[in-house]
Amino acid sequence: MSVKSDQLLIVVSVLEGRRFPKSPRLRLEVQASFDGEQLATDPVEHREQPQFSTELAWELDRRTLHQHRLQRTPIKLQCFSVDPGSKKRENVGYVVLDLRSVQEVRQDPRWYPLLSSKYTKQKPALLLGTTLEIDRGASGASGASPDRFKARKAPPRRGSASGPGLLPDGLQAKLVPDQGYHQVGPADVCSDMFVLSVTVAFGTKLEQLVPSTKKLASDGSGFFFFYSLLGNDITSEPFQNLLSPDFEPERASVRIRSSKQVLQAFLSQQPPLQVHLCCGSHSLGSTDVSLSSLAAASGDVDSKAATVEGAFVLQPPRSVKLPALPADLQPTVGVAITLRKEEGPPQPSEEKSRTAAEQRPRSLSPPPPPPHTESEAESLLEELHAERTGASDEELPAPPLHQPEGGASSISVSAPKVSIPSSAHHYCFSLDLRSLGKLRLPQPIAATLRYSYPFFGSAAPIMTNPPVELQRNMEASLPQSFCAFDFAALPHQLQDTFLRVPLEVELWHRGATSRDQLIGRASILLSHLLSSNRTRTVGSTGEQSWKQTHQDQVPVVHPQQASEKVAELSYVATLEDLGFIRTKQVVVSDSSQGKLPAGPQPPPSTRHTPEYRAALELELWKEEQEDLFDHQLRRKELRHMQALAKEWRRRDGEREALVRKKELEFSLLEEKLQKTLSELEKREKHLAEAELQTQRLQRELRAEHDLAQKELQEASRRLQRESDHRVALERDKVRLMEEERARLLQQIADGEARFKQLEKEFQIYREQQNLRPEIGLQAELNLLTLEKVELERKLESSTKSKLHYKQQWGRALKELARFKQREQENAAARLKKQQAELEAMRLRYLATEEKEAVRQDRRELDDIRNELNRLKKQEDQLGPAPSDPAPSDPAPSESAEEHLSRLLEERDTLLRTGVYSHEDRIIAELNRQIQDALRDRDL
Structure with missing residues (x-):
C-alpha cells in the first residue's frame, strides 16, 4: 500500500516566447515570485522567439497549498531585458497565474x-505550463529518481486489485455524472457501492481564533465551516455568534463505486480533510482530520460502518500570532467521518435536479420552520409515523422536497431532523435569468451571476456557469441559468418575506488571470410576483395548483454608486403553490424510509366484485370527509398560529429592544475600553520610539567613535609606512650616489691620464708636421676655400634679399591698390554727403527766404491793418455822410483769404522738405499766424 506524500512541488515551465522584437545586444530573463520566494531563468537571446526551456519549482505541503488557494495567492512572472555590458535591467511586462488552476494532472x-x-x-506572449507534482525527494522512497521535476501520474493497472502489490499509486475519483457517483479504480473490477459521509456537528471556544484587538463581528455573511470533499467545496449554514455558535449539524454524503481494498488504498493516499472556520473569504482557523485513520478503521466495512470522529483543535493561520492557550480554552470543532457500504446494486437517479445554474455541489438545508411548540412537533412526528406505518404497500414515498443542486454531482447534504407544521404549503419557486445587455463599461467582461435566498432553504450561493462574454451595448443570453426551489412554508410567511426581502443578484467578472471582480448588483422585487395573475394548473396525478409568473427587466447598478447603471438583467420568475404538505411527501430521516418494493403485486380477484367496489366508494367518501375535516382543523390552526405569531413578534420586538439597549451599553463600554487601549498603545508606542531613538543615538555615537578610532589608527599606520618608505628611499639614494661618485672619480682619473698621453702625442705630431713643405700650401688652400664659402654665402644672401624686396614691392603695390580703392569709396561717400548737405543748405536757404518773405508780407499786412484801423477810427469820429454809399470791404476780405492761403502753403512747403518738423519754432509761428488769420476771418 503506497502512502501519498504530503510534500508537493508547484512547477512552472517557461518554454518559449513569441512576437518579441529582435535586439542582439540585449538578453531576456523571466523572474517568477510566489509567497515571497523568487526564481529566475537563465538569460537568453533577445529575438523574435526566445527559447527559455526552464522549469521553476516551489516546495510546500498540502495544507499550505490549500491556504494559498483560499487566499488566492498569485504566481507572478516578470520578463526583463538585461544589458550584459552595463547590467541594466528593464521590465518588459508580466504575467499573473492563478494558483487554483494548477492541478496534479499535467x-x-x-x-x-x-x-x-x-x-x-x-x-x-510566453508559453507557460503549470503542474502540481509530488516531491519524490521528500517522500523518502529509495527508488525515486534524482530528477524531482519529472514526476508523472502512474496509469491505473488492469487486472485484479486483490493484492496490495497490484494497487496503483495514482488513484483518483472520477465523477460519473449520469449515475451520480464517483468511480475509484477500474470499473470492471471495482463494482461495490460505498457512501462516504462528513458531519460537522458543533464548535466550541471559537472566539479564541479572533484577536482581542478586533471586534467579534462578521461582515454580514456570518461565520461558517468550509471543507472540500473529493474536490467539491462544502459550506455549512452560517451563524452570527462565535461565543455561542448555533447551527444545525449537517451531513455531506458522496457515493463511491469501488472495491474495499482499492478504496482503502485511495483513502490512504488522500491528504487530510481540512475543515476551515471562515468569515467571508478569510479563514480564521483550520484543522486536519486524517483519512488514513478512516482507511485503517474500514477493515470490516462490509458488516459495519467505519467512523472517525472527535473534537479537533482549530489552528489559526500562520500569519496570525495568538498566545498559547490551555487545553480547556482551545477552539475545537466536532467532525465525524463515516464510511459504510451501500446495500443493493447502484441505481441511477430517478429524478434529475431541476437546476442547472451551478455544476458544483452545494450545501443545502431545509427552510427555517415556523415557530411552534415542542408538543406540537412531537405530536406531528407521531402522526406522520403512524400514517407512514399504516400506509399500503402500493403507495411509494415521494422524493424529499430538497434535492441536491447540480445534476452532475453525487454529493448530498442533509440535516438530521426536519419539523414542518401540517398547515404549511408546498411551494415551488423557479427563476430563469434570461439575458444581460446594455453594458456601459468600456471593456468586455466574462459575466457570471450569483445570488442566494436563505428562505428557500439554502444560504449557499447559486452561480451561472460557464461565464459568458458581455460586450458594450450588446445583449448576451445566459446558458444554464434556470434554477427551481422546492420548499415548505406558511402562506403569511411567504408573503411577508417576499414583501420585505428582495432577491439580490450580483454580477461578477471572472478573469482568466485575475481575481473575480464585483461589477454590480440587481434587486429583484419578489412582491411583483405576488401581485401577478394566478392561473390554475392540474398535475399529472390530478392535483390542482396555483401558478403565478412575472417577467421583467431590472437595472444592474454599481456596488458603490447606486445611481450609476452598468447593465440590464432580463428574468422570468414563477411561483407555484402545490397545496398543503402531504404526509407521504415528508422524509424525516434516512432510517425512517422504507425500502422500495421490487414491483407491483398482481391484484386479487376479489377486487372486481361489486361488494369491493361499494366498500371502496365508502372508504373514498370517508377519506373525503376526513380531508374536509382536516381542512377545517387546519384553518383553525392557521388562525391560532397567526395569533401566536403576532404575540411572538411583539415579544420578539421587546426582546430586540432590550438587546439593542444592552448592545448600546456594551458598545459604549467597548469604546471606552478601546480608547483606553489606544492611549496605552500610543504611550507604549512613544516609549518604544524613544527607546529606539536612544538606541539609535547610542549606535550612532558608538559607530562614530569606532570610526574615528579606526581612522586615527589607519592614519598612524599610514604615516608609519610612509616614513619607513622614505627612509628606505633616502638610504638607497645615498648608496647610489656614493657608487656614482666613486665611478665618476675613476673616470676623471682615467680621463686625465688619457689627456696627458694624447697631449704628448699631439705635441710630437705637431713638431713633425711643421717640418713638411705642404703645410703652407695647405694653409693657403684652406684660406681660399674659406673666402669662397664666404662669397657664396654673400651671393645667396643677396639673392634672398632681392627676392624678399620683390615680394615686399608686390605687397606694397597690392596695398596701394587697396588704399586707392578705399580712397575712391571714401571720396564717393564724402561726395554724397556733401551733396546731401548742399541740398539741405539749399532747402534751408529757401526756407529762410520764404521766412523773410513771410515777414515782409506780415509787415505789409500789419501796415494795412493799422491803416485800416486808423481810417475806421476817423470814420467813427466824423460819422458817415448821408449821401455817401455804404462802404464795402471785399478787398480786405479777399486779402485775408489770400494771406491765409499763403500761410498754409508756406507751412506745408517747409514740412515737405523734411528739414522742419511741427516742433520747430518757424512751424509753430506759422501755425499761430494761421490761427490768428482764421479768427480774423471769422470776425
Whole structure:
C-alpha cells in the first residue's frame, strides 16, 4: 500500500516566447515570485522567439497549498531585458497565474500575453505550463529518481486489485455524472457501492481564533465551516455568534463505486480533510482530520460502518500570532467521518435536479420552520409515523422536497431532523435569468451571476456557469441559468418575506488571470410576483395548483454608486403553490424510509366484485370527509398560529429592544475600553520610539567613535609606512650616489691620464708636421676655400634679399591698390554727403527766404491793418455822410483769404522738405499766424 506524500512541488515551465522584437545586444530573463520566494531563468537571446526551456519549482505541503488557494495567492512572472555590458535591467511586462488552476494532472502549455508590455505593437506572449507534482525527494522512497521535476501520474493497472502489490499509486475519483457517483479504480473490477459521509456537528471556544484587538463581528455573511470533499467545496449554514455558535449539524454524503481494498488504498493516499472556520473569504482557523485513520478503521466495512470522529483543535493561520492557550480554552470543532457500504446494486437517479445554474455541489438545508411548540412537533412526528406505518404497500414515498443542486454531482447534504407544521404549503419557486445587455463599461467582461435566498432553504450561493462574454451595448443570453426551489412554508410567511426581502443578484467578472471582480448588483422585487395573475394548473396525478409568473427587466447598478447603471438583467420568475404538505411527501430521516418494493403485486380477484367496489366508494367518501375535516382543523390552526405569531413578534420586538439597549451599553463600554487601549498603545508606542531613538543615538555615537578610532589608527599606520618608505628611499639614494661618485672619480682619473698621453702625442705630431713643405700650401688652400664659402654665402644672401624686396614691392603695390580703392569709396561717400548737405543748405536757404518773405508780407499786412484801423477810427469820429454809399470791404476780405492761403502753403512747403518738423519754432509761428488769420476771418 503506497502512502501519498504530503510534500508537493508547484512547477512552472517557461518554454518559449513569441512576437518579441529582435535586439542582439540585449538578453531576456523571466523572474517568477510566489509567497515571497523568487526564481529566475537563465538569460537568453533577445529575438523574435526566445527559447527559455526552464522549469521553476516551489516546495510546500498540502495544507499550505490549500491556504494559498483560499487566499488566492498569485504566481507572478516578470520578463526583463538585461544589458550584459552595463547590467541594466528593464521590465518588459508580466504575467499573473492563478494558483487554483494548477492541478496534479499535467495540462497542455498555454500562451499568456504580457501585461503592461513595453512592446505595445508586437504584443509578445510566453508559453507557460503549470503542474502540481509530488516531491519524490521528500517522500523518502529509495527508488525515486534524482530528477524531482519529472514526476508523472502512474496509469491505473488492469487486472485484479486483490493484492496490495497490484494497487496503483495514482488513484483518483472520477465523477460519473449520469449515475451520480464517483468511480475509484477500474470499473470492471471495482463494482461495490460505498457512501462516504462528513458531519460537522458543533464548535466550541471559537472566539479564541479572533484577536482581542478586533471586534467579534462578521461582515454580514456570518461565520461558517468550509471543507472540500473529493474536490467539491462544502459550506455549512452560517451563524452570527462565535461565543455561542448555533447551527444545525449537517451531513455531506458522496457515493463511491469501488472495491474495499482499492478504496482503502485511495483513502490512504488522500491528504487530510481540512475543515476551515471562515468569515467571508478569510479563514480564521483550520484543522486536519486524517483519512488514513478512516482507511485503517474500514477493515470490516462490509458488516459495519467505519467512523472517525472527535473534537479537533482549530489552528489559526500562520500569519496570525495568538498566545498559547490551555487545553480547556482551545477552539475545537466536532467532525465525524463515516464510511459504510451501500446495500443493493447502484441505481441511477430517478429524478434529475431541476437546476442547472451551478455544476458544483452545494450545501443545502431545509427552510427555517415556523415557530411552534415542542408538543406540537412531537405530536406531528407521531402522526406522520403512524400514517407512514399504516400506509399500503402500493403507495411509494415521494422524493424529499430538497434535492441536491447540480445534476452532475453525487454529493448530498442533509440535516438530521426536519419539523414542518401540517398547515404549511408546498411551494415551488423557479427563476430563469434570461439575458444581460446594455453594458456601459468600456471593456468586455466574462459575466457570471450569483445570488442566494436563505428562505428557500439554502444560504449557499447559486452561480451561472460557464461565464459568458458581455460586450458594450450588446445583449448576451445566459446558458444554464434556470434554477427551481422546492420548499415548505406558511402562506403569511411567504408573503411577508417576499414583501420585505428582495432577491439580490450580483454580477461578477471572472478573469482568466485575475481575481473575480464585483461589477454590480440587481434587486429583484419578489412582491411583483405576488401581485401577478394566478392561473390554475392540474398535475399529472390530478392535483390542482396555483401558478403565478412575472417577467421583467431590472437595472444592474454599481456596488458603490447606486445611481450609476452598468447593465440590464432580463428574468422570468414563477411561483407555484402545490397545496398543503402531504404526509407521504415528508422524509424525516434516512432510517425512517422504507425500502422500495421490487414491483407491483398482481391484484386479487376479489377486487372486481361489486361488494369491493361499494366498500371502496365508502372508504373514498370517508377519506373525503376526513380531508374536509382536516381542512377545517387546519384553518383553525392557521388562525391560532397567526395569533401566536403576532404575540411572538411583539415579544420578539421587546426582546430586540432590550438587546439593542444592552448592545448600546456594551458598545459604549467597548469604546471606552478601546480608547483606553489606544492611549496605552500610543504611550507604549512613544516609549518604544524613544527607546529606539536612544538606541539609535547610542549606535550612532558608538559607530562614530569606532570610526574615528579606526581612522586615527589607519592614519598612524599610514604615516608609519610612509616614513619607513622614505627612509628606505633616502638610504638607497645615498648608496647610489656614493657608487656614482666613486665611478665618476675613476673616470676623471682615467680621463686625465688619457689627456696627458694624447697631449704628448699631439705635441710630437705637431713638431713633425711643421717640418713638411705642404703645410703652407695647405694653409693657403684652406684660406681660399674659406673666402669662397664666404662669397657664396654673400651671393645667396643677396639673392634672398632681392627676392624678399620683390615680394615686399608686390605687397606694397597690392596695398596701394587697396588704399586707392578705399580712397575712391571714401571720396564717393564724402561726395554724397556733401551733396546731401548742399541740398539741405539749399532747402534751408529757401526756407529762410520764404521766412523773410513771410515777414515782409506780415509787415505789409500789419501796415494795412493799422491803416485800416486808423481810417475806421476817423470814420467813427466824423460819422458817415448821408449821401455817401455804404462802404464795402471785399478787398480786405479777399486779402485775408489770400494771406491765409499763403500761410498754409508756406507751412506745408517747409514740412515737405523734411528739414522742419511741427516742433520747430518757424512751424509753430506759422501755425499761430494761421490761427490768428482764421479768427480774423471769422470776425
